[in-house]
Amino acid sequence: MATHEEQIIAASAKHPIVPVENGYQYGTAGFRMKADLLDGITFRVGLLASLRSRKVDSQTVGVMITASHNPAQDNGVKIVDPTGDMLEQSWEKFATQLVNAKSDQELAQRYTALAKENKIDLDVPARVIYGRDTRPSGHTLVAALNAALDATNTTYVDYKILTTPQLHYLVRATNTEGRPDSYGEVSEAGYYKKLSDAFVRCMKHKKVDGPLVVDCANGVGGPKLSEFLKYIPKDKVDFDVQVVNDNIIRPELLNLDCGADFVKTKQRAPPVPKPEVGVRHCSLDGDADRLIYWWLDPELAERGGFVMLDGDRISTLAAQFIKDLMDRAGLNKQEDDRQKLRIGVVQTAYANGASTKHIKQYLKLPVVCTPTGVKHLHHAARDFDIGVYFEANGHGTVLFSHQALSTFKDTQPQSPAQKDALDTLLALSDLINQTVGDAISDMLLVEVILAHKVWSLRDWVMTYSDLPNRLFRVEVANKDLFRTTDAERRLSHPEGCQQEIDIEVKKYTDARAFARASGTENAMRVYAEAATRMEADELCDRVAHIIHRWGA
Incomplete structure (x- = not known):
């Protein structure tokens, strides 16, 4: 009978790695690149998934094959931990080590060495489930993944085409099945x-105002949203949703001039279909984990008629609503601060300064800033009983601690209004996908809040005014010369560069600017905001010039 290493060597030979100059690096998105480079990488990620499952006492781990908002010719692969969270950060280096092995023999040896180093018994069961988005390259990559799982004697289930949040849901549901903390039925229907059940509970005696047009980026979110809508009982909630940009037959259309990334970066409506003035629109990205709301309002001429509500806006909306529910439920009245549930908001340096000011000064809630990357925000949100986090790009969620959920369940209501608030908080904890940002779940959250507040999108946008801002890409000779501190808001290296940026920032009103290295390109991202559009653009140009000079 072949040894573990012999099985891996034989299987790996059929899925060779394509060497690149600086090697491959596992990041927040796992490995993501042109699909024709990913066959050998996906095989090796499968090896790591089998090790990870054995390390966590044979719990099920997930593998998702997707490239999110990237164009159709790209793809990616990443691992989901047993709780439905992203791969534990300390294991990212193991993924990098395996993928960069230079030969089949070296790969097998590294696999064995990692097992020994982490005290992993290779003879205990390993369990993996996986899914993929609608990209045609997914078929080939699934074959490579299967080969790795077979070579490591791993039990696996192929859930075929899923949104990324659905796979995260299924991983946690699988590992909590039959337990008091069961996350849900282990199926896509679950x-x-x-x-659907949580949405109905949240919408009790409330009404959705008017239709919602959902742009699905011609990705997996289209068919999955259409399927979900069948589960909403028409006699309980009148939810008029029009699903557009849902063509998955022509893969070249994926994320092409549509979707959350297009709307956020171009700051305009997708050209197809022609948007209706005054109607609520929202856009998902290619794997349905980002959400951006928008609408056309000719009366807001200074905004060019196009008005966008991004992740910062969703974050402030959710934080305010949950805080109001907590007040109505009487959960913020304890005299002992140690008994109060702590609500906090987590942002990155890209969050608009006006949103941060609104949360701190108007909502009176703490704000934590972390480096860019959902894994950083998710981790920081866990420090609160109720942690709200969204990146400006529309990726985010709300986390509820065990203490918060117990409090919602155990508090005895003293009035009908208090009972209604407690019931809504519990329903929200089921409606919100706490494993990862989920565009469909977050969309339902926004619709619930707007219905409870009886708000239009114009009411929502009028809660505060965004500071004009600009994001610019600067090519440099070596991005690694630039190092950041203070959650990527300041440069520590090269020494003297940040001081020059500070001098420019002081010349403008309500101004802020920073530069950070791109995660995938040899370039720097420069962000600037100020009181007026002209000042923001001018500040961005000046900081970009500083970065270009130091990076030449």
């Missing part, structure tokens, strides 16, 4: 049932 995901739909959980969200």
Whole structure:
């Protein structure tokens, strides 16, 4: 009978790695690049998934094959931990080590060495589930993944085409099945049932105002949203949703001039279909984990008629609503601060300064800033009983601690209004996908809040005014010369560069600017905001010039 190493060597030979100059690096998105480079990488990620499952006492781990908002010719692969969270950060280096092995023999040896180093018994069971988005390259990459799982004697389930959040849901549901903290039924239908039931509970005696047009980026979110809508009982909630940009037959259309990334970066409506003035629109990205709301309002001429509500806006909306529910439920009245549930908001340096000011001064809630990357925000949000986090790009969620959930369940209401608030908080904890940012779940959250507040999108946008801002890309000779501190808001190296940026920032009103290295390109991202559009653009140009000079 072949040894573990012999099985890996034989299987790896059929899925060779394509060497690149600086090697491959596992990041927040796992490995993501042109699909024709990913066959050998996906095989090796499968090896790591089998090790990870054995390390966590044979719990099920997930593998998702997707490239999110990237163009159709790209793809990616990443691992989901047993709780439905992203791969534990300390294991990212193991993924990098395996993928950069230079030969089949070296790969097998590294696999064995990692098992020994982490005290992993290779003879205990390993369990993996996986899914993929609608990209045609997914078929080939699934074959490579299967080969790795077979070579390591791993039990696996192929859930075929899924949104990324659905796979995260299924991983946690699988590992909590039959337990008091069961996350939901272990099936795609279970995901739909959980969200639908929670949505109905949240919308009790409330009404959605008017239609919602959902741009699905011609990705997996289109068919999955259409399927979900079948689960909402028409006699309980009148939810008029029009699903557009849902063509998955022509893969070249994926994320092409549509979707959350297009709307956020171009700051304009997708050209197809022609948007209706005054109607609520929202856009998902290619794997349905980002959400951006927008609408056309000719009366807001200074905004060019196009008005966008991004992750910062969703974050402030959710934080305010949950805080109001907590007040109505009487959960913020304890005299002992140690008994109060702590609500906090987590942002990155890209969050608009006006949103941060609104949260601190108007909502009176703490704000934590972390480096860019959902894994950083998710980790920081856990420090609160209720942690709200969204990146400006529309990726985010709300985390509820065990203490918060117990409090919602155990508090005895003293009035009908208090009972209604407690019931809504519990329903929200089921509606929100706490494993990862989920565009469909977050969309339902926004619709619930707008219905409870009886708000239009114009009411929402009028809560505060965004500071004009600009994001610019600067090519440099070596991005690694630039190092950041203070959650990527300041440069520590090269020495003297930040001081020059500070001098420029002081010349403008309500101004802020920073520069950070791109995660995938040899370039720097420069962000600037100020009181007026002209000042923001001018500040961005000046900081970009500083970065270009130091990076030449």
